Amino acid sequence: xxxxxxxxxETPINPFVRVREDHATELAEDYLELIxxxxxxxxxxxxxxxxxxxxxxxxxxxxxxxxxxxxxxVTAAPYRSIFLTDQGKQIAKRARARHHTVLGFLVALGxxxxxxxxxxxxxxxxxxxxxxxxxxxxxxxxxxxx
Amino acid sequence: xxxxxxxxxETPINPFVRVREDHATELAEDYLELIxxxxxxxxxxxxxxxxxxxxxxxxxxxxxxxxxxxxxxVTAAPYRSIFLTDQGKQIAKRARARHHTVLGFLVALGxxxxxxxxxxxxxxxxxxxxxxxxxxxxxxxxxxxx
DNA sequence: TCCAATTTGTAGCCTAGGCAAACTTTGATG
DNA sequence: CATCAAAGTTTGCCTAGGCTACAAATTGGA
Ligand SMILES: [Mn+2]
Ligand SMILES: [Mn+2]
Ligand SMILES: [Mn+2]
Ligand SMILES: [Mn+2]
Numbered sequence: 206x207x208x209x210x211x212x213x214x215e216t217p218i219n220p221f222v223r224v225r226e227d228h229a230t231e232l233a234e235d236y237l238e239l240i241x242x243x244x245x246x247x248x249x250x251x252x253x254x255x256x257x258x259x260x261x262x263x264x265x266x267x268x269x270x271x272x273x274x275x276x277x278x279v280t281a282a283p284y285r286s287i288f289l290t291d292q293g294k295q296i297a298k299r300a301r302a303r304h305h306t307v308l309g310f311l312v313a314l315g316x317x318x319x320x321x322x323x324x325x326x327x328x329x330x331x332x333x334x335x336x337x338x339x340x341x342x343x344x345x346x347x348x349x350x351x
Numbered sequence: 352x353x354x355x356x357x358x359x360x361e362t363p364i365n366p367f368v369r370v371r372e373d374h375a376t377e378l379a380e381d382y383l384e385l386i387x388x389x390x391x392x393x394x395x396x397x398x399x400x401x402x403x404x405x406x407x408x409x410x411x412x413x414x415x416x417x418x419x420x421x422x423x424x425v426t427a428a429p430y431r432s433i434f435l436t437d438q439g440k441q442i443a444k445r446a447r448a449r450h451h452t453v454l455g456f457l458v459a460l461g462x463x464x465x466x467x468x469x470x471x472x473x474x475x476x477x478x479x480x481x482x483x484x485x486x487x488x489x490x491x492x493x494x495x496x497x
Numbered sequence: 498t499c500c501a502a503t504t505t506g507t508a509g510c511c512t513a514g515g516c517a518a519a520c521t522t523t524g525a526t527g
Numbered sequence: 528c529a530t531c532a533a534a535g536t537t538t539g540c541c542t543a544g545g546c547t548a549c550a551a552a553t554t555g556g557a
Pocket of ligand 3: 381471472473475476
């Protein structure tokens, strides 16, 4: 047969549909990356610290963690800190690499690092592979900053 | 007095808070731009066309238009087409200019125009003024494509 | 040890933004 | 000018992701 019935996920042609899909996975990616950062930095990820970093209330974190648990991305026991599953770690790793690249790209473009950090947090979820690759190439082609 | 009590809107320092704010205004911007496009192209903006363009059902458009009406950005009477208020037109104009710049930037970066169109639809809502200006400068500095 | 501050959980509320199903209005056409 | 298909509305439902208020558990310090 030509053209397999199911490839991977049918990339939508409609830009607005794509944006909605991007947003559906956004919060998970940001949470997972943050949880890994907290474990790295302070030894564990507590809801209170996640809440402070995300700028939301703890109860909002609790509900989000519940969804991540449901989706098999974290493990969490009551009154205990939060851990990533293998799948969660994979997503966190990719999210971090992507974030790093977008940040580097914006800085290479001449944007102040503080502003770049803020904008990267939103932009990073809306990049097709070709756009991401173009950003990587741009960074490489940049002459090292003096 | 030094530092006025209220400036304009207190730009948040927390990237995640900024992203949430960006998303809160996103749908309005995209709808308004689209409505103006439809009026330009076909003489009027009908819910059925908005729905097709956005990739949602008509009832979803109806509800969204209700929010835009509530916020003073459109006028709409039952079973009639939709019009922008002056405020709605302003937002649409800015959104279109911004969209155009982001698209041009991605193409200048070497991204295929079709892909650029898709990615621009998400990226455009997450740009600080300095990043936007950096994109404009990059476009200008680009040698004209042969 | 114990107790009070911190942290987490629970209950209940809200808005945005999606959907399907059924009903109503409009307007083109015979 | 009656009909009927297309368009729009209404109703009711859902999930995500916010919030407050209050209850319960944990834990470090006296
Ligand atoms: Mn992000
Ligand atoms: Mn976004
Ligand atoms: Mn958009
Ligand atoms: Mn747009």
